[in-house]
Amino acid sequence: VTETLDPRIAARLRRDRDGLIAAVxxxxxxxxxxxxxxMDDVALHRTLLTGRATYWSRSRSRHWVKGxxxxxxQYVRSVALDCDGDAVLVSVAQAGPACHxxxxxxxxNDLPLGGEAxxxxxxxxPGPGALPGSGDPFRADRx
Amino acid sequence: VTETLDPRIAARLRRDRDGLIAAVxxxxxxxxxxxxxxMDDVALHRTLLTGRATYWSRSRSRHWVKGxxxxxxQYVRSVALDCDGDAVLVSVAQAGPACHxxxxxxxxNDLPLGGEAxxxxxxxxPGPGALPGSGDPFRADRx
Numbered sequence: 001v002t003e004t005l006d007p008r009i010a011a012r013l014r015r016d017r018d019g020l021i022a023a024v025x026x027x028x029x030x031x032x033x034x035x036x037x038x039m040d041d042v043a044l045h046r047t048l049l050t051g052r053a054t055y056w057s058r059s060r061s062r063h064w065v066k067g068x069x070x071x072x073x074q075y076v077r078s079v080a081l082d083c084d085g086d087a088v089l090v091s092v093a094q095a096g097p098a099c100h101x102x103x104x105x106x107x108x109n110d111l112p113l114g115g116e117a118x119x120x121x122x123x124x125x126p127g128p129g130a131l132p133g134s135g136d137p138f139r140a141d142r143x
Numbered sequence: 144v145t146e147t148l149d150p151r152i153a154a155r156l157r158r159d160r161d162g163l164i165a166a167v168x169x170x171x172x173x174x175x176x177x178x179x180x181x182m183d184d185v186a187l188h189r190t191l192l193t194g195r196a197t198y199w200s201r202s203r204s205r206h207w208v209k210g211x212x213x214x215x216x217q218y219v220r221s222v223a224l225d226c227d228g229d230a231v232l233v234s235v236a237q238a239g240p241a242c243h244x245x246x247x248x249x250x251x252n253d254l255p256l257g258g259e260a261x262x263x264x265x266x267x268x269p270g271p272g273a274l275p276g277s278g279d280p281f282r283a284d285r286x
Contacts, residue, residue: 006255009254012252016159016160016161016201017159017160017161018159018160022165022179022230024167024176024179024250026176030174031173031174031175031176032174033167033169033174033176033232035225036165036167036225036229036230044254048254048255048256048257049257051256051257058159058229059227076256078253078256079253079254079256080250080251080252080253080254081250081252081253081254082178082179082249082250082252083242083243083244083246083249083251083252084202084249086179086201087165087179087249087250088250088254089176089250099226100226101226103226106225106226106227106230107167107223107224107225107230107231107232108223108226109155109223109224109225109226110221110222110223110224111152111191111222111223111224111231112149112191113191113194113219113221113222114191114192114194
């Protein structure tokens with residue numbers, strides 16, 4: 001078992017200044033987008049090798065295996081690199097909720113379209129007072 | 144029409160060192176993941192205000208409206224911020240193929256699971272010679 005990412009894959013990655021690519025995680029069966037996480041070369045290597053989704057935490061500056069504390073593991077079914085090498089699409093069988101908040105997915109805060117109320121847009125704007133989720137406590141760094 | 148992103152939204156973003164968040168783009172009807180792009184505050188503001196998906200190009204260091212050269216616009220149906228503010232999920236009506244290569248989506252390069260052939264893994268590895276897409280020309284920075 002090799003300790004490092006296949007150099008032919010590594011050569012195709014286009015990392016950000018912190019050496020990371022984006023990992024879009026979807027449910028392999030429904031196709032639903034569950035979350036977005038980050039991977040360095042080691043995280044991608046471990047994900048491919050072990051079949052357990054492994055990421056780099058930008059807030060904690062360490063690797064983490066999804067579910068290591070919550071038990072909500074992600075069993076990897078496939079990983080696809082995108083055309084310009086800065087993102088992978090990870091298809092998983094998700095145990096439990098994907099989000100650390102307990103929500104089914106991490107994308108549960110809709111943003112208003114059409115600009116602020118009364119200043120233009122398509123009339124679909126719910127206005128500033130209706131920003132969904134604005135009253136929710138905003139917890140960072142805990143997933 | 145305001146020129147800047149709603150400060151209540153801006154306050155919830157957790158940007159990388161280049162001031163960017165990830166934008167996961169999916170087809171609003173099928174849910175299929177089409178591509179991954181990047182947004183700064185201005186790109187997010189314009190996307191919400193105009194309903195045309197607008198991104199920041201890391202390679203060209205400028206904003207771009209998806210489809211401005213290809214005609215393959217993305218008409219935004221909804222935008223959702225994730226739990227920790229570093230990514231949005233943009234649901235779009237996609238005109239034409241999403242990928243600059245002409246492919247339906249940008250995620251068309253499957254990576255092998257299970258490590259290199261003969262060194263472990265679940266036996267599902269196709270081996271080094273079978274790395275999908277390894278023979279394809281790798282075009283960066285053109286989407």
